[in-house]
Amino acid sequence: MPLSNVKTETSMAGLVKQILQGNAAILADGEASALVAQVQAYEQRSIQEPLKESTLRGSKEGFVENIRANQSLIRRRIVHADLKMEAFTIGEYTQTEVALVYMQGLADGEVLASVREKLRGIELKGVIDSAYIEEWIENNSFSLFSQIQNTERPDIVSASLLQGKIALLTDGTPFALVLPVTLWSGLQSADDYFERFVFVLLTRFIRYVMTFISFALPAIYVALTTFHPEMVPSNLMISIATARENSPFPTVIEVFLMMFVFDGLQEAGVHLPNQLGPVVSIIGALVIGQAAVEAGIISTPIIIVISLTGVAAYTIPRYSATLPFRLLRYILLFITGLLGFVGFAYGIIFLLIHLVMLESFGTPYLSPLAPFDGRRIKDLFVRYPFWMRGGKNQKGRQS
Incomplete structure (x- = not known):
């Protein structure tokens, strides 16, 4: 079938859920499973410049309310097989799709397991925005300081993934969640990495x-x-x-x-x-x-x-x-x-x-200043040149 996504469904509850989401179900006499074709079409906002996180230089693309479009914005920037996206469905009535995004081999395994466990443990009647998930999974909800960063810029999410962080995309909202974060994450601008x-x-x-x-x-x-x-x-x-x-x-x-x-x-x-x-x-x-x-x-x-x-x-x-x-x-x-x-x-x-x-x-929350980490302190007060951050680029520049 000339469709981008066709899969099989064996349970009646799962089939009803797919139909309610706008997919088409194909049933054949004598078959114990059904084919589910992704044919739904929703009205969506076009990709525009983020209003809350505008920059002087850099990408002018921002996330939208469609999770598929948001996933494509990340995949276009990170073209590698280690980029993984796991799907979760949260909300008894809304059945909101949430994508757990990370780089295999870079993300911390214990943090990944903790996030998966917390996502599976969410019991809400509906998820309207990523803020619902943020308050549920953060470690200390009574602290004044948020332990999860929200952003509508795909370049920030992509850069965070390459640093070993984890992102959460929620269908219906243009704001992605990035974790873990520190105090300095909220005080750094995307322009810090685009200017000299x-x-x-x-x-x-x-x-x-x-x-x-x-x-x-x-x-x-x-x-x-x-x-x-x-x-x-x-x-x-x-x-x-x-x-x-x-x-x-x-x-x-x-x-x-x-x-x-x-x-x-x-x-x-x-x-x-x-x-x-x-x-x-x-x-x-x-x-x-x-x-x-x-x-x-x-x-x-x-x-x-x-x-x-x-x-x-x-x-x-x-x-x-x-x-x-x-x-x-x-x-x-x-x-x-x-x-x-x-x-x-x-x-x-x-x-x-x-x-x-x-x-x-x-x-x-105060790392790499407390506890002190000399390897990561380079990006706290001074943004070192990219060729001084180690790896092959550093060898090539020094030679």
């Missing part, structure tokens, strides 16, 4: 510093101006005190109010249409901030601190990676507002303890 390596050192340094600023700056400002003003230069402290002279609220309340308003405007911008979202976020912040300063409710330095904090958060390449730091911002501000720099130090220490103890499918 000499510039990546500067961009990563800026990104890491801005990440720290995005959750620590408000707390540091409160600690300096409220508990430890002697640490601030006299002229600067006089300017801050003069600006806050007519403010009716303590510094920590001012910072909390502006952070809450800024996050509210940001959330509104996310859910508004693409043409209105950025306008509402930017103009709304400017108008509300200026009006609050003129009314004497908020002091000018608070506007500067919150604005810098918000801009710093935008340097993180992936939106999902910004969410833990947004919540940490409030936690650190609360502790620092009670205890000053002592509370800030406690917060940072407990954060480091949690990150050191956290694992993603057996991989320490």
